[in-house]
Amino acid sequence: MTLPATSLPTALAPEQPLLQVRGLTKDYGAGRGCRDISFTLWPGEILGIVGESGAGKSTLLDCLGGFAVPDAGRADYASRLFGPVEIFGLSEARRRRLARSEWGFVHQDARRGLRMSVSAGGNVGERLMAEGERHYGSLRARATDWLQRLELDADRIDDPPSQFSGGMRQRLQIARNLVTEPRLLLMDEPTGGLDLSVQARLLDLLRGLVRGLDLSAVLVTHDLGVVRLLCDRVLVMEGGRIVEEGLTDQVLEDPQHPHSQRLVASILPV
Numbered sequence: 001m002t003l004p005a006t007s008l009p010t011a012l013a014p015e016q017p018l019l020q021v022r023g024l025t026k027d028y029g030a031g032r033g034c035r036d037i038s039f040t041l042w043p044g045e046i047l048g049i050v051g052e053s054g055a056g057k058s059t060l061l062d063c064l065g066g067f068a069v070p071d072a073g074r075a076d077y078a079s080r081l082f083g084p085v086e087i088f089g090l091s092e093a094r095r096r097r098l099a100r101s102e103w104g105f106v107h108q109d110a111r112r113g114l115r116m117s118v119s120a121g122g123n124v125g126e127r128l129m130a131e132g133e134r135h136y137g138s139l140r141a142r143a144t145d146w147l148q149r150l151e152l153d154a155d156r157i158d159d160p161p162s163q164f165s166g167g168m169r170q171r172l173q174i175a176r177n178l179v180t181e182p183r184l185l186l187m188d189e190p191t192g193g194l195d196l197s198v199q200a201r202l203l204d205l206l207r208g209l210v211r212g213l214d215l216s217a218v219l220v221t222h223d224l225g226v227v228r229l230l231c232d233r234v235l236v237m238e239g240g241r242i243v244e245e246g247l248t249d250q251v252l253e254d255p256q257h258p259h260s261q262r263l264v265a266s267i268l269p270v
């Protein structure tokens, strides 16, 4: 049953978690996947997940995004539409509804998050249409607005993303995700594979947008520079488990676990 709009809770109190993950495990055998992951995400917070290749970062994010089914654990989410829900136990219909309205998922490879043969405007407008918007003028105006917010030329609104550069595709994927003003954004290496100058501009844009929209995000990356720029808190993973967690400055300045120390020493200049 869908709650009537008037009874929908709109904002969360800052002390009320947006997402609480407990004991999340995805076992691919031979020690691969992720194990016993627990963390809390607070409203307005950007949480970074870092670790070397194979640490289990994407597995964790894929479970939260509905791309992989966990073997154990739960994730309690404070939904705007449905109130408190446990996301792994949701019906497919409710999960889809949340995925296109309250959640966003930004893939490293923008082609996974876009429809490559549909126009840029169509890619952005699609989520609005799925939410019931039918007015062509309004769809086009909102798509134009979001293209511009992501510094994409509004004149390219009718071009398909197959004609865009990598950086433009990534910005389009972000526009598509943000147009419904989601509450929770999951991002897997959003700047991976882009030129350094393109990365820097995209990170600046992302920082402004995430803060401006007051959404919460879980961001997977192996790049501690990205974490330093964007994340309030960070979890360090090794071998599928969390080995350290703390405020970003704390973990980057004074890492406690040997794995975090190696990671920081290998990436950041002293």
Ligand SMILES: Nc1ncnc2c1ncn2[C@@H]1O[C@H](COP(=O)(O)OP(=O)(O)OP(=O)(O)O)[C@@H](O)[C@H]1O
Pocket (backbone or CB within 6 Å): 028, 032, 033, 034, 051, 052, 053, 054, 055, 056, 057, 058, 059, 060, 222
């Ligand atoms: N679908 C799958 N089937 C089998 N094993 C998998 C699958 N997906 C991931 N794994 C394994 O689980 C482990 C964690 O992989 P995952 O992709 O989550 O790591 P990661 O930290 O995101 O690494 P990277 O930074 O390289 O993407 C790896 O050993 C990987 O080979």
